[in-house]
Amino acid sequence: MPPESHHRVNTYFASLDKVLGELETRFSTNDQEILCSLSEIALVENPNEKNFQTVSEFYKLDRDLLRADFEILKNIKADNTSLNLPSVSEIYESLYQADLIQMIPEMSKDLKIFSVIPATTCTAERSFSGLRRMKTYLHNTIGQDKLKSVALLNIECIYANKVFENDIESVIDTFARKYNKIHRHFF
Incomplete structure (x- = not known):
């Protein structure tokens, strides 16, 4: 097993599981x-x-x-x-x-x-449920930087949606310019 995979499995995922377990304890039924x-x-x-x-x-x-x-x-x-x-x-x-x-x-x-103390924990629970689903899906498919970015977008989806509503065209243009093959399909 390469060192990167070893540390991903034994350090990163173990730490993430510990944090998620503690959050479940914090937001328990009592x-x-x-x-x-x-x-x-x-x-x-x-x-x-x-x-x-x-x-x-x-x-x-x-x-x-x-x-x-x-x-x-x-x-x-x-x-x-x-x-x-x-x-x-x-x-x-x-x-x-x-x-x-x-x-x-x-x-x-x-x-x-x-x-x-917050009046409800719904937002936090939704964020961490989404993070758990993403972690399961993306467990071995993408790198740490991409996972961080996707997790941030999921947790801050309200703000991301506002940005996309107001400025989706410029986001698409920037993305298309950055990746030349896609640029040919858009322009």
Whole structure:
């Protein structure tokens, strides 16, 4: 086996499989439970203990400290009505501006995580499903540079479609000029 093929199979594809496996773990079926637990802790007056357990296990937070920080935040909200905001990011911002965020380190992590987590993972899942299909199809047929380009086009298909809609003629002309045999068929 040539060194290039050896490294492609033993290094590149092994690494790609590991990354895809980790992404599948990240976007597993318990996402909804974790997201609901995060929102309960951040927004509900009296979340149950299961929510604290779920969040602390998944994000490796101290459950008891998270519970204590929640109680402190509840008291801060009771004393300061300006913190009874509808959005988690607004609550975090208000706590940060009032220099209260240091008092509740675990709760601040919960608020931060919930603020930046995407509402859905559909786009990421579609991108990685497409990447897996392409990897299977193109496994041994094309080189690494072409695979990168095709993967990038697949992942960024929305932007690629906009470019093609607006400027498809110039893309075809450039391609035709670059490859002389094709140029004869187009002109």
